[in-house]
Every structure is written in C-alpha cells, then in structure tokens.
Amino acid sequence: MASLGFKASGAAQVAVENNVSHMVADQVASKIAAKDATLWGPEAESEASIRLGWVDLFEASRALVPLIAQTRDELAAQGVDRIVLAGMGGSSLAPEVITKTAGVTLHVLDSTDPDMVSSVLSQDLEKTALVVSSKSGSTVETDSQRRVFEKNFKDAGIDPAERIIVVTDPGSPLEASAREAGFRVFVADPTVGGRYSALTAFGLVPSGLAGVDLDTLLNEAEQASSSFGEDSESNVALQLGAALGGTRPLRDKLIFVDEGSGIVGFADWAEQLIAESTGKEGTGLLPVVVNATDPESLQPQADFLEIRLVANVDDHEAANEAAAAVEVSGSLGAQLVLWEYATVIAGYLLDINPFDQPDVESAKIATRGLLDAQPGPEQPLFTDGGIEVRATKGLLPEGAATVTDAVNALLGELSMSGYLAVQAYADRLHMTDLEKIRPELARISRRPVTFGWGPRFLHSTGQFHKGGPAVGVFLQITADSDADMEIPGLPFTFSTLINAQATGDASVLAELGQPVLRLHLKDRTGAVAQLIAAISAAQAARGEQASS
Known part of the structure; x- marks a missing residue:
C-alpha cells in the first residue's frame, strides 16, 4: 500500500488555500494532538474534554493485542473459529472494514431483522463465539442479540461463559452483568466516542479474534498520525479537513467513490464518522456512497464534493481541475486516523461540536x-x-x-x-x-x-x-x-x-x-x-x- 497521499482540485483546492494557513497560525493541529477541548468553542468544551482519547491511544491499544491473541488461542483450542459481532454504529462498522480489508471472516450482526438474526444464529453454533460490543451497555439491538445467543448456547449444551466476549466502557451496566455471568470482558477507553473507536477495543477485539494482524494495523496508524498534530501547511489532515468543511458555499454532499483503494467498505465507515459528527445545528456533511458509474459521480453538481479513494494519488489520473474533488490514498490504519483528524477539523471550520449526537x-x-x-x-x-x-x-x-x-x-x-x-x-x-x-x-x-x-x-x-x-x-x-x-x-x-x-x-x-x-x-x-x-x-x- 502506498504512503498517505492527498490531492485537491477545483473548489476543494480553493478551500485548502483559504483555510490551511489560518489553521496553522491558530495551531489547530497541535491543539487537537494536545487534547485542547477549547478548540470547538465553550459550548462544546465539556463534551470535547472527555472525547479526545483517540489521538494518543496507541500504547493502550497495543497492550490489548496479546490479550486478544490469548483469547483467540483459547477459543481455537475449543474448536471455535467463527466469530459473530453483535454491535451497532462505531462498534460494528470499523471491525467490518478492518476484517474485510484483511480478507478474514467476521459475521457482523447489526440488525434486529428476525430473518437476519435467525440466519446468523443458525450456522455452526458449536464453532461460534459472540462478541458483544456496546459502549453504554444498554443498546437495545445488542442486548437483544446477546439474549438470543445466550439462550441458544444454553439449549445446545454450551456454556455461554466460554463463548461470549464483551467489549464495553468501564462502569457500564453491561460490564457489571458480564462479569457476574463469567463472560470475558474487555473494557475500552471511555474518553473515545463510538465513531472514533476504530483503534480501541471496539475495533481491535472482534478484528483480532477473527484473525487480523493488529500490530501492522496499529503501526500504520501511529506512523501516519505522528504528522497530523503538526502545525504545517503540508499536514494532510489539515488539508483534508479544509477541503471537507471549508468550501464556500459549502459543498455538503460528499460523493464517495472507491477507485481501487484496496480498502474494502471504507466509505461505509467514513459515512458514520462524518455524518454523525457534523450533521447538527442545521448544517453538516452528508456522505453519499456510490460507484464510479453512478449518476452522482458522472453528473457533478454545485453542492457536490467528490471523494476519490485510490491506491496511490501519484499514479492516479488527475481530476478535472474544474471539478470539486479530493483524492486520498494510504493504508487502512493511516486512513482511519486521518479521517478522524479531518472530521474534527471540518467541525472546527463548520463551528459545530463534532463529538456529540444530540438528535x-x-x-x-x-x-x-x-x-x-x-x-x-x-x-x-x-x-x-x-x-x-x-x-x-x-x-x-x-x-x-x-x-x-x-x-x-x-x-x-x-x-x-x-x-x-x-x-x-x-x-x-x-x-x-x-x-x-x-x-x-x-x-x-x-x-x-x-x-x-x-x-x-x-x-x-x-x-x-x-x-x-x-x-x-x-x-x-x-x-x-x-x-x-x-x-x-x-x-x-x-x-x-x-x-x-x-x-x-x-x-x-x-x-x-x-x-x-x-x-x-x-x-x-x-x-x-x-x-x-x-x-x-x-x-x-x-x-x-x-x-x-
């Protein structure tokens, strides 16, 4: 995978030129890296002060890797090699893109549709372990899925304590009930919001149990993120954030097109990160995930910003300079952190709190x-x-x-x-x-x-x-x-x-x-x-x- 790359054209390039130098002068990047909660204004400060743990999570996340590997080995010794994830939003979207990109199988159960639940439940139960992921511990979908799996394990003569792994925030109701039931429990960093949790226990536990090389993923992310906190006009995170949130008038429909990035389903993960972080107070950015031959890609409009996910921006054919587009390339780990930085930078430019979800x-x-x-x-x-x-x-x-x-x-x-x-x-x-x-x-x-x-x-x-x-x-x-x-x-x-x-x-x-x-x-x-x-x-x- 090529190193991180970025190009902008048309209105996106104008946004970069108009905003990056000001953000460098205002030390936006270094303030994010320093977890400065004042950056998004006084109304956002209380929430931001407990939601910036994702900028320096690498040491804590690496500490999880051997524990995840140990759990995987224990399950394998019992003949368990099918991992089902019960989770919603950030608890499921990140593991889904991580495992698909790595080419390993993870069965993501993020629905309450009875046919889908029945289909996932009915396959190879004797070889199955269930990861239950919920920050709050009270998510109705995840709680319902856990209940039906627990019953079916018992009915099949399987001890649920041997097959259910819980990922939650410390002190949640789920942590208490899971420990009482004897389930394996991984607690995540409570200072990381769900949509920013890709490289915490929520992303790593199900992905690692399914067989992903977590060390490589974390190495990619940490290596790239070292530059995202620099107050420099060459900072790719500042450039991408400026392109997303700095067009005037705002191009608020982000048309995501994958043109051979090698990252499977990345736009679905970015969709949640961006839409939930910015869609509030009557403004925001709406990701629209399309194929290269779909109408949104072929017929750009005045409120469209095209996002092209490519293998290498240096090898990719340049976008029409009259179009409003950005091209981004890089490894999965690098891009996970890049888009987290860029999203909160876009929130800064849009003058909204990127960490709450009031609606x-x-x-x-x-x-x-x-x-x-x-x-x-x-x-x-x-x-x-x-x-x-x-x-x-x-x-x-x-x-x-x-x-x-x-x-x-x-x-x-x-x-x-x-x-x-x-x-x-x-x-x-x-x-x-x-x-x-x-x-x-x-x-x-x-x-x-x-x-x-x-x-x-x-x-x-x-x-x-x-x-x-x-x-x-x-x-x-x-x-x-x-x-x-x-x-x-x-x-x-x-x-x-x-x-x-x-x-x-x-x-x-x-x-x-x-x-x-x-x-x-x-x-x-x-x-x-x-x-x-x-x-x-x-x-x-x-x-x-x-x-x-």
Whole structure:
C-alpha cells in the first residue's frame, strides 16, 4: 500500500488555500494532538474534554493485542473459529472494514431483522463465539442479540461463559452483568466516542479474534498520525479537513467513490464518522456512497464534493481541475486516523461540536414508547400488489393508487439542494437486490441518494437526517418476516422491535416536517421485484412529463 497521499482540485483546492494557513497560525493541529477541548468553542468544551482519547491511544491499544491473541488461542483450542459481532454504529462498522480489508471472516450482526438474526444464529453454533460490543451497555439491538445467543448456547449444551466476549466502557451496566455471568470482558477507553473507536477495543477485539494482524494495523496508524498534530501547511489532515468543511458555499454532499483503494467498505465507515459528527445545528456533511458509474459521480453538481479513494494519488489520473474533488490514498490504519483528524477539523471550520449526537436519542425514545404501548399497525393508505403504502400526511395526492404514484409524489418534494434517503429495515444479507434502487432513484431525481440498512443507519446518518439541513426526503422500506423470533426475557419479538424502530424514526422525521414514504413489503421476494419495477416505471413517467 502506498504512503498517505492527498490531492485537491477545483473548489476543494480553493478551500485548502483559504483555510490551511489560518489553521496553522491558530495551531489547530497541535491543539487537537494536545487534547485542547477549547478548540470547538465553550459550548462544546465539556463534551470535547472527555472525547479526545483517540489521538494518543496507541500504547493502550497495543497492550490489548496479546490479550486478544490469548483469547483467540483459547477459543481455537475449543474448536471455535467463527466469530459473530453483535454491535451497532462505531462498534460494528470499523471491525467490518478492518476484517474485510484483511480478507478474514467476521459475521457482523447489526440488525434486529428476525430473518437476519435467525440466519446468523443458525450456522455452526458449536464453532461460534459472540462478541458483544456496546459502549453504554444498554443498546437495545445488542442486548437483544446477546439474549438470543445466550439462550441458544444454553439449549445446545454450551456454556455461554466460554463463548461470549464483551467489549464495553468501564462502569457500564453491561460490564457489571458480564462479569457476574463469567463472560470475558474487555473494557475500552471511555474518553473515545463510538465513531472514533476504530483503534480501541471496539475495533481491535472482534478484528483480532477473527484473525487480523493488529500490530501492522496499529503501526500504520501511529506512523501516519505522528504528522497530523503538526502545525504545517503540508499536514494532510489539515488539508483534508479544509477541503471537507471549508468550501464556500459549502459543498455538503460528499460523493464517495472507491477507485481501487484496496480498502474494502471504507466509505461505509467514513459515512458514520462524518455524518454523525457534523450533521447538527442545521448544517453538516452528508456522505453519499456510490460507484464510479453512478449518476452522482458522472453528473457533478454545485453542492457536490467528490471523494476519490485510490491506491496511490501519484499514479492516479488527475481530476478535472474544474471539478470539486479530493483524492486520498494510504493504508487502512493511516486512513482511519486521518479521517478522524479531518472530521474534527471540518467541525472546527463548520463551528459545530463534532463529538456529540444530540438528535440520535429522539428515535430511541420514540421506539421505547412504541415498545411499551405496542399499538396495532397503522392502516395503509392503499395496497398495491404485495406492497402496503403509508405516508406522512399530505404527501400523496388524491387518487394515488400505485407504488409508482407514491414514489413520484415523494420525488416531487425533493428540492434542488436536497437529497433522498432510502432506509431499508430488512435483511441486508439476503435482500441485497434492494440496493439496486439507489442508483435508479438517483437517475430519476438527478439528486444524491443515500442507502442505509435499518436500524444500523440510525447509529450513523440518522443524526444528520434530524440535525442537519432539513432538505431530505425519506423512502422507508419495511418487510414481513418469514418467521418471527422471541427475545428471551423481553416482552416483544424481533419483528415488533424492528417495526417499532422504523415507525419511531418515521414519526420523529414527520414531527420535523420531513416527508416520509413507507413501503411495507408483504412478500420479501416478489415485492422486491415489484418495487424495482415500480421505480423503473416512475423513471419512465417522469421522463414523459419532462418531454411533454
């Protein structure tokens, strides 16, 4: 892997030229490295003072490596070589990119979809160990997954204490209950927020147990980070942070395209880091993960900043100088720390606190209320084939009777500065055809379209949806399950939980005045095909309208 590289063009280069020298003079980089909590203003100081542990975690993280290796050896001696990770947000996205890039297998369970939970649970249980990762120790998804695995271990005659490994913050409720149950426990640094925790126990424990070379990863990160705290105009972190947060007017749609970086799924991890860190107070940066042939990449617009992840910027064909783009290359360890620095630098330029997530809790509160009350399902406005259609009040015109009508109505709410968010509360392992609708919707709307699997996106772009610019429209997709699953010790099932999460989030968005179209698939196979066909029909209908 080539050493860390960066290039900027167009408005991104102008942002670098306009901002880096000022940040050097203001000692922004060295203040971050020194954990100066005053950098983001007095309102952010209390939170920043307990969230900067990621800048110098290398010694503490290296101390974990032999303990992780010892645990891996103990599991292997029992014939255990299948690692499942129950975690959400930063607890799952970093291990996912780390293991995929290393080419080792980690089964990431970051869903409450009963079919997905059942699928992961049913495979090779006798060879399986479960890593339960939660900073707070109270994450409902992770707690539910732990409960069902613990029961199934017991039912199979397996001692859960031999198979469950817990990663949490010291003093959390999970730490206390895990130690009481006899589980192996790794405590993480509580001064590192979840989305900055890639190189703490949250990223290292599941990755190391799955077989990743952690020493190399940490060496890459530490070697690169040594320059990120320097007040120098050649500091790549300052340059990237300036490009992200310093364009004027702000190019707030970050179009991520991987062009052979060699890092698998990196944009999905960066999406959470950036969106949750910056999407608040009516501003923020929205990552949009696309392929090189997708509309957002082929048709740049005035609010787009293209992020090209490449193998080596020196070997890569230069971007069109008229475009607004950055190109970044480097090893995974180096880039994990680079983007953490760049994100908090962007937050500095945007004048926001990059360490809080003030709007994430709203969906959780709404979900808890629905779980307590367990109301009956809201009646659909109409049903088209295998798809039930629901929508926020006033979204659908009188006479709307098809999914195509509903999609066109939603797209009609999309402004020229807006975006469409597809939120699929479904089995992301087996319903991948749903992802085909993202580029199709981008072609129809000619605006950026994000795709998030629920409920995992609630711990990622969910903050931006509620706290960022109020220019989003939302297509929520839910689905009947083939077989529901009880959650031991809780008065609701996985189907009830995921439906409450979808309904709760939709209600919060509606209260904020955001348009939400909810399509419920009664048949997970046939209805997906129907949905894809309906969106194609919407594209044809809009084309006819444009030409008439």
